[in-house]
Amino acid sequence: MPFTSLGLSETLIKALINQKFTIPTPIQIAAIPAILDKKDVLGIAKTGSGKTASYVLPLLMNLQQKLKIKNRHADVLVLVPTRELAEQVKDVFQVFSQALPERIKTLAVYGGVSINPQMMALQGVNVLVATPGRLLELINSNAVDISGIETLVLDEADKLLNLGFQEELNRIISLLPLKRQNILLSATLNDDLRNIEQILLHDPVVIKIEQEEASLDLINQIAYIISKEGKGPFLRYLIEHHEMKQVLVFASSVSTADAIVNKLRKNNFNAKAIHSKKSQGARTDALIQFKSGSVRILVATDLMARGIDISDLPFVINYELPRSPKDYIHRIGRTGRAGSAGEAISLVSQDELHHFEVIQKKMGKQVNIIDAENIR
Structure with missing residues (x-):
């Protein structure tokens, strides 16, 4: 199945070709149409299976349509367990958003570096990629408001839970609007993940790509x-x-x-x-x-x-x-x-x-x- 059959715009298809993406992976085939339809998604697939692009591409397309109406605050929040993954996700958003007609700003925020430049860069952000601890610091400093977030993504959710972010995740989720799209992606499915799945997801499209x-x-x-x-x-x-x-x-x-x-x-x-x-x-x-x-x-x-x-x-x-x-x-x-x-x-x-x-x-x-x- 080619990318052209997944409902993506011609502009994003051209960007995929430029980045040498030819055939979508199984997780992309299943997730992209569901996310375009703004459904909740639970995706279980091994690392290296193309999970990041499976949500970046449809979210960028949805954002393009929304930006024609308003652009007052971040609409997408992506939570990740490490600084490196935050940068990696941000880079994927930026690579594909460069080809789009409407400007989309992505920012990655994480600890270990000065918080002040991140505070200054938050103006006009559409996609916020964050580690939980630094996000809460920014919220406590009144530097960011997540009450208007329309899509929440938990990327590498198994690691977020394994590394003890459960309490921080609960605090963040309590500050989000009740009505939103939720995307939960993980390499494994365990009891901790099932617990948070029950809290977050509403009638989700469940995608399980078995380890090959x-x-x-x-x-x-x-x-x-x-x-x-x-x-x-x-x-x-x-x-x-x-x-x-x-x-x-x-x-x-x-x-x-x-x-x-x-x-x-x-x-x-x-x-x-x-x-x-x-x-x-x-x-x-x-x-x-x-x-x-x-x-x-x-x-x-x-x-x-x-x-x-x-x-x-x-x-x-x-x-x-x-x-x-x-x-x-x-x-x-x-x-x-x-x-x-x-x-x-x-x-x-x-x-x-x-x-x-x-x-x-x-x-x-x-x-x-x-x-x-x-x-x-």
Whole structure:
């Protein structure tokens, strides 16, 4: 099914062609017409499935029609769990809105940076993308009024709830008008999500795009048994041996991520860390440099992975295993995207072996496990 059959305007179709979008994904096919009809939507689909464009495109079209009537306040509020995702969503809105005849202003607001410039930039905003904490700060400062919001989007709703934003979400929802369109998008469906779904959604269009095994089949998974002490040297060996020009390394804590980067730099590897303790400027710069290829190795924590969306990323390395099998699938899903093959390597110590067996069982795939001592 082509984009032309989904009810989008000719202008947006041209913008899609310019951005090399050719065939809509399943979530886009189902969500775009429903959102155009201003229905509530619950979309469950894995990261990388095109969820952002599935709501950005129809919301921009609806806004175009509305802007001819009035333009006094933000009409769309998008809540996200991280600063990186806020910037990513804002960029998608801006890319597609540039081609539209009526000007649409999108602003991303989040903590970790000065609030004053964000306050000044709120004038004339049509789409506000926000993390919950900073939005409440702006509301408490009387810098923004959300009582006129007509569409609420919760993007990565599972992470919003997992990261403890429930109380803040409740406060924000209480300030919104009762009559509005609600769009709830998530990679997973759990009990917390069902609870907020019951509060938010009214007769929603429910879209569940099942995890496709084919996407995992594009990823060559290998695990190496290695002692905790040997992980650092072996990581450097892998990067050199495979001549990795761009590799994303996952650590389970901020301190480990920084320690990995320090060791890599001491051994003349170009590496940077991205995690919650870094300033927003440092995080943005590291991501830009990694995407452009000027930084060879990016070391990230699980939370930051939500803002890392790179086409043709060849390598992902799990320096440590995540606690959740779902996070493991999310990590390795940074590679093997958009039809491109990728390689996911896990460094597994003896005390992680049982947990890795659980991950494989949940994933439904067996991973080739090699004793690292036999290959160097």
